[in-house]
Amino acid sequence: MIIDAQVHAYEKDHPGRPWAAVLVGPSEVTGAQMCAAMDSVGVDAAILVSVFTMYRWDDSYAREVYAAYPKRFRLIKPVNPNDPKVTDTIAAWAKTPGAIAIRIMMNDEISSDPADPAVNQVLATAAKHNLPVNLFCWGRIEQVKQLALRNPDTQIVVDHVGLQQPYEPPLLDDPFKNLPAVLALAACPNVAIKISGAGTLSKLPYPYPDIWDPIKRILDAYSLDRCMWGTDWTRTSKILTYKQGVDAFTLNDRLSDSDRKKLMGESLLKVYRCDFN
Numbered sequence: 001m002i003i004d005a006q007v008h009a010y011e012k013d014h015p016g017r018p019w020a021a022v023l024v025g026p027s028e029v030t031g032a033q034m035c036a037a038m039d040s041v042g043v044d045a046a047i048l049v050s051v052f053t054m055y056r057w058d059d060s061y062a063r064e065v066y067a068a069y070p071k072r073f074r075l076i077k078p079v080n081p082n083d084p085k086v087t088d089t090i091a092a093w094a095k096t097p098g099a100i101a102i103r104i105m106m107n108d109e110i111s112s113d114p115a116d117p118a119v120n121q122v123l124a125t126a127a128k129h130n131l132p133v134n135l136f137c138w139g140r141i142e143q144v145k146q147l148a149l150r151n152p153d154t155q156i157v158v159d160h161v162g163l164q165q166p167y168e169p170p171l172l173d174d175p176f177k178n179l180p181a182v183l184a185l186a187a188c189p190n191v192a193i194k195i196s197g198a199g200t201l202s203k204l205p206y207p208y209p210d211i212w213d214p215i216k217r218i219l220d221a222y223s224l225d226r227c228m229w230g231t232d233w234t235r236t237s238k239i240l241t242y243k244q245g246v247d248a249f250t251l252n253d254r255l256s257d258s259d260r261k262k263l264m265g266e267s268l269l270k271v272y273r274c275d276f277n
Contacts, residue, residue: 001045001265001276002043002044002045002246002250002265003043003044003045003046003264003265003268003269003276004038004045004046004047004230004231004233005047005194005196005228005229005268006046006047006049006159006160006194006196006197006230006232006233007038007047007048007049007231007232008023008025008034008049008051008232008233008235009030009031009051009061009062009065010023010028010029010030010054010055010061011030011061012028017055017058017060017061019054020053020055020056021053021054022053022054023051023054023235024167024168024237024238025235025237025238026234026237030065031064031065031068031069032068034046034048034065035072037233037242038072040242040243041242041243041246042246042250043246044072044265045071045072045073045074045276046073046074047073047074047075047076047100047101047230047268047272048062048066048075048076049076049103050075050076052078052103057077057078057079057080057083059075059093062075062077063075063096063097063098066097066098067097070097072276073098074099074100074272074274074276075096075098075099076099076100076101076102076134077093077099077102077103078102078103078104078105079093079102079103079104079122081110081111081116081118081119081121081122082109082110086118086121086122087121087125090102090122090125090126090131091125093129093131094129094130094131099131100131100132100272101126101132101133101134101157101272102122102126102131102132103133103134103135103136104119104122104133104134104135104136105136106135106137106140106143107136112140112143113143114143115146119147120147120150123150123151123156124151126154127151127153127154132154132155132156132157132273133155133156133157134156134157134194135156135158135159136159136160137158137159138160138162138163138165139178141158141162141178141181141182141184141185142181144156144158144162144191145185145187145188145191148185148188148190148191149188151190152190153190155190155192155271156188156190157191157192157194157228158182158185158192159194160196160197160232161182161194161195161196161197161198161201161215161218162182162185162193163175163176163178163182163201165197165201165236167235167238168238169238171200171202171203171239175201175203176214179217179218182218183217183218183221186222191226192222192226192227192228192267192271193218193226193228194227194228194230195218195227195229195230195263196228196229196230196231196232197230197235197245198215198248199211199236199240199244199248200236200239201214206240206244206247206248207244207247207248207252208248212252212254216254219259219263224259224262224263224267225267225270226267226271227262227263227267228263228267228268228271229249229263229264231246233245
């Protein structure tokens with residue numbers, strides 16, 4: 001079973017569910033369109049991450065997609081640590097059909113202090129409800145390490161290899177410059193990492209041969225049990241196709257068949273403690 005650790009779905013902007021901003025990608029990717037895209041490239045299931053750029057903390061469209069395709073998707077929603085009612089939000093989300101985790105977008109609105117009470121409250125509350133916490137944390141890996149140490153009972157998942165990724169060309173000059181910090185974070189046993197959007201870190205065309213030495217270093221540091229492949233489709237659509245994001249891993253001879261099974265599905269089921277039955 002091939003499971004994509006991160007995809008997005010959203011409607012066109014309309015008054016009933018207006019966008020807060022515009023994310024790079026198609027004008028819409030409905031649940032039906034996402035399922036068709038998955039079918040076309042051999043992806044069996046996916047983690048549907050409610051799109052922060054468009055919908056902020058409104059997870060209603062993701063829930064609609066899950067209701068229509070409950071065997072194809074599981075759900076992650078962003079939460080706002082600065083919201084006084086965030087603990088209630090997390091408790092309610094834990095009871096939501098299809099929900100498997102929450103996410104913090106660690107942007108300028110979120111404190112960079114590892115001791116920040118609001119962020120630590122989210123991590124502690126998530127652990128209480130058996131929800132892993134995904135962190136979009138480019139440039140904040142040291143903070144993540146301190147948060148992991150402060151919250152050893154919380155399963156943390158680092159988004160997108162923990163490295164800055166371009167949304168569209170031009171590509172980055174030194175995409176792996178912060179790799180040492182990402183590797184050091186592997187010392188925290190409660191941290192897993194998404195190998196998602198990795199093709200955007202390449203300076204070479206498909207099949208992106210220059211990403212594999214650093215990616216293998218990450219796989220070795222965390223072990224395959226804590227690594228999950230994903231595409232971040234459709235955010236990556238101006239750099240590569242969905243098929244390229246999949247085939248770069250399914251057809252790659254740097255992975256054994258058993259390693260590929262772990263990276264592209266089995267480890268995700270264990271980290272998120274979920275199934276697709």
